[in-house]
Each structure stands twice: as structure tokens, then as C-alpha cells.
Amino acid sequence: MTIDTTHFRCQIEDGIATLRLDRPDRKNPLTFDSYAELRDWFRALPYRDDVKAVVFGSNGGNFCSGGDVHDIIGPLTKMTMKELLAFTRMTGDLVKAMIHCGVPVIAAADGVCVGAGAIVAMASDLRIATPDTKAAFLFTRVGLAGCDMGACAMLPRIIGQGRAAELLYTGRAMSADEGSAWGFWNKVVDADALEAEAQAMARRIADGPNFGHMMTKTMLNQEWSMSLDQAIEAEAQAQAICMQTEDFTRAYNAFVAKEKPVFQGD
Structure with a gap:
């Protein structure tokens, strides 16, 4: 298009x-x-x-x-x-x-x-x-x-x-x-x-976890101005948020079923 x-x-x-x-x-x-x-x-x-x-x-x-x-x-x-x-x-x-x-x-x-x-x-x-x-x-x-x-x-x-x-x-x-x-x-x-x-x-x-990619890009740029302690804490919070996404659950279910996960970005 x-x-x-x-x-x-x-x-x-x-x-x-x-x-x-x-x-x-x-x-x-x-x-x-x-x-x-x-x-x-x-x-x-x-x-x-x-x-x-x-x-x-x-x-x-x-x-x-x-x-x-x-x-x-x-x-x-x-x-x-x-x-x-x-x-x-x-x-x-x-x-x-x-x-x-x-x-x-x-x-x-x-x-x-x-x-x-x-x-x-x-x-x-x-x-x-x-x-x-x-x-x-x-x-x-x-x-x-x-x-x-x-x-x-x-x-x-x-x-x-x-x-x-x-x-x-x-x-x-x-x-x-x-x-x-x-x-x-x-x-x-x-x-x-x-x-x-x-x-x-x-x-x-x-084809990957788009919400996770957004978080990765955000952290890659924000952490330039953080101390190491701040960066580790920020990544802990970011990862906890990603663990609540449906894509995280899809990846687990696909692993259990020995299938490739199909991510949807939510």
C-alpha cells in the first residue's frame, strides 16, 4: 500500500x-x-x-x-x-x-x-x-x-x-x-x-513481540542518562510490564506445545 x-x-x-x-x-x-x-x-x-x-x-x-x-x-x-x-x-x-x-x-x-x-x-x-x-x-x-x-x-x-x-x-x-x-x-x-x-x-x-520491541527501544535510549542501579530497576519494571502481555503467555503456550509462537503485539 x-x-x-x-x-x-x-x-x-x-x-x-x-x-x-x-x-x-x-x-x-x-x-x-x-x-x-x-x-x-x-x-x-x-x-x-x-x-x-x-x-x-x-x-x-x-x-x-x-x-x-x-x-x-x-x-x-x-x-x-x-x-x-x-x-x-x-x-x-x-x-x-x-x-x-x-x-x-x-x-x-x-x-x-x-x-x-x-x-x-x-x-x-x-x-x-x-x-x-x-x-x-x-x-x-x-x-x-x-x-x-x-x-x-x-x-x-x-x-x-x-x-x-x-x-x-x-x-x-x-x-x-x-x-x-x-x-x-x-x-x-x-x-x-x-x-x-x-x-x-x-x-x-x-513478526516478533512488538510491545516488547517498543520497550527494548525505549530502554536502549533512556538508559544513556541512568546510573547502573537506575537502569537495572527500570529494566525490572519494563520486564514486569511485558510479563503481563498476551504475547508472553502465547510464547509459553507455544513452547509447551513445541510450536513457534505467533505474536500479536498485545
Whole structure:
């Protein structure tokens, strides 16, 4: 089922939403409007029950080339401080919306994955690349700081402080092999297998205990700011809540019957 969106493509099939930026001739840059529409789409996700996993895919051999030079970078040079802060808060709100959407997000990145495109991949829960994928946090190369859209908080947690510092200071591209070895990419597959691999991963997640997945995503993000004692207590409460779900009972009954459980998300 194709969903009516203006600035990106969205299809929802059997619990999996597949998103793609839709300007392949420009390597899929983001614009003011696409930022805002993506932010609003992810913000609305916790309130719908037809999406169990999201694949943020590539289009035309590339993932995303970051903010459009003509539609975003040029206008930004003429804005007031108030207008600039409104923009940077909006872009950060896209990352917040992805983090708090309650649904696992898989980035399937081919080719160019730079600037805000690299941030979208970073903000996803799982990331798959191809051998030709080059991820770069380009912000210093256009005279800005590397601390954009949560990069200084999130990237070190994924690949380590020193590696993140190098990428954020220099803006250089991280190869697929580097990203795989450093833990940024969960998997690297051939380009012709990228879509199928991402969909298979999404299918496995969508078929799982969706309420449990929501709790897992919530804890993965909330526990960044907790002490170890607080985290253990928060997980105890979360797990106790999950033990009251019908999916937990279904899993037990299926185990007793030596069958595979069929989860329903309640």
C-alpha cells in the first residue's frame, strides 16, 4: 500500500513501512520540507498500529546526500539567528522523532550516505550497507561544527570516542569496511541484496513481540542518562510490564506445545 506523502516515498506492507527519499538525480538530498514531513511522520508513528518495523531505504544507488546545497545551505547563509535556531531545532527533532517512535528502524544505505543522511543512518536502530557505501559527517567541511543533530552524543556510543572524534573533526568518509569493523554497520551486503536483506531483517522484527520491541527501544535510549542501579530497576519494571502481555503467555503456550509462537503485539 502506497501512503500519500509529498517529499519522500512510503509504502506499508504487512507491518513494514519502507521509506525512500525521492530525488535520485541529486542523490536524494534533504530539503526544509522533507525534514519537516519526515519528522511529522515519525512523530505520528506511536499512534498507529499498522507499522511494526521501518526500513529507511536507498533510491537510485544512493541513500542521502545531506542537506540540499541550493534549497538549504544557500538560504541558511541569509537567515537571522532566530531563524537558524528554528532550523537546527527542527533537524534535531527528526532524530528525536526517530528515537521516540516506538518502532525499530533499519537503515539500508547504498552509495552516498553523508551529512544529515549519515545522521539518519546513525539514528536508526540497525544499519546495513553495501561495499560502495561511504558515510561521512561533513559538517566541518562546510565551516560548521561536528556536533549536529546529536552526532557528538550518539556516534561515540556506536563506534567509540576516538573514532567518532576523527570523523567529526575531519569530515572524511568512513568506508564500508571501516564502518563494519567499528560497529556502525550491522552488516555489509552486495548492492543487489541490500533491499532483500533489509526487508528480511524487518520481517523478523515485525513478526516478533512488538510491545516488547517498543520497550527494548525505549530502554536502549533512556538508559544513556541512568546510573547502573537506575537502569537495572527500570529494566525490572519494563520486564514486569511485558510479563503481563498476551504475547508472553502465547510464547509459553507455544513452547509447551513445541510450536513457534505467533505474536500479536498485545
